[in-house]
Amino acid sequence: MVLAAVLVAAGISKVGRSRGVLDTFENFGVPFFLRRRIVAILFPVLEIALGVLLVTMTGAIWVLTGWVSAAVTAAFLFVTTRAFSRGERIDCGCFGAHRTPISISIVVRNSLLFLAAAGTTVMASAGLDSVPATLADFDTHDWTWSAAALFLAGITAAFFSSLRGSSDVAPGMQNRALTGTVLPDLYLSTIGQEPVRLHDMLKERPRLLLLVRPGCPSCDVLLHDPRPLHDALDPTIELVLIVSGAEDAFRTAHPELAEVALFGGWPLAEHLRVSAFPGAVLVGAGGSILAEPVAGRPAILDLSARSSSLLHRRPRTRNS
Incomplete structure (x- = not known):
């Protein structure tokens, strides 16, 4: 469910922002044949569709959705890990207009998303209960623990976000304008x-x-x-x-x-x-x-x- 929520949120944030998606493709060195406006328009649609299908489908469609989700999250993990290893502080473009420079927390998050997608694929291929079937069997105790897990995940994400934001620039420099100042004598x-x-x-x-x-x-x-x-x-x-x-x-x-x-x-x-x-x-x-x-x-x-x-x-x- 968390993977589905992330995919839907990421897709919605990119709708109507095809130029930004193309810029992200370019920054990450995505193969040239994929840097097309039609691909940039359809990509958020794909993310939203995958998120919805992960929690609504069963059988063969669920298996196919798992494989595609694993491929997409693996691509996310590959390009962000490559950029981070090169020291490129480029905007990940993960959630549309929300600017998030590449950092170790982004790499860790994408690793967890890939593991979630891979786990879903294994479950679907093994014929285990789909999300709809699992949710149908939930009782009050299960819902309570799920809500607590989501709450803790949100707190953890906010914590890492605050660390990333505070480490990007020196203390006291976040809101300091540089226009009108003179460059240092380097x-x-x-x-x-x-x-x-x-x-x-x-x-x-x-x-x-x-x-x-x-x-x-x-x-x-x-x-x-x-x-x-x-x-x-x-x-x-x-x-x-x-x-x-x-x-x-x-x-x-x-x-x-x-x-x-x-x-x-x-x-x-x-x-x-x-x-x-x-x-x-x-x-x-x-x-x-x-x-x-x-x-x-x-x-x-x-x-x-x-x-x-x-x-x-x-x-x-x-x-x-």
Whole structure:
């Protein structure tokens, strides 16, 4: 029942949000042939249907539903585990507009959902009682224990959620706006290990700092076809590519960009509290932040499209 409830809730939260589903597919590196609008529209329908069928069907349909549920939850577990192991703090997109960066609690939750789906499949294949038959035999004692178990599960989920939320940013920084502050005076480096002072680089003209990471599928999509980004960006703004991660890995994946990229971007990403890669921040001449940092390809393209208006409506600079 818990698996069914999660699937239905996840499906309902995605209805009418096909663009968000497509962005999630892209972030997780889902095979290209699945990144279609029709798939994004039908995917939440599939989740809702699976949740309903798990608690209403018996016999062969219940068996088939169990197998499909196991396959779907296994896919969830695979992509979230892969993203977490790579250190990609991308939004899991599990519940539509509710933003949840990938963390160990997400991986654990998806592991439990997969085990629940696998257990349902085994029960259905073995001919054990289906959910409707089991519920029909429930007495008051059974319902009481079920309600208590659901209550404890909710408390546990809320506990892990609070831990995740409190660990995402430093205490006291959650509501602090960065617009108008000046970037810290950090040092980056070229592929040849030559130091580049951030403040020196930002003296002459405004720049869009694009933060990427090796092994990030969404970063690869943006870097392989940067034309939409360049087309949207104000022509007076220079695009600067900053890499957080291993130089060798980036040079292997993007040899054509290695010579123009700057490396050692982790401290900058942490200061900007970028929650996912790719990330970006629009900076004026002198290093003042013109708009809040964003993460994800759609948000970066939107920031680029607004770059002209932001540049000519420069906020008053204040100390970081």
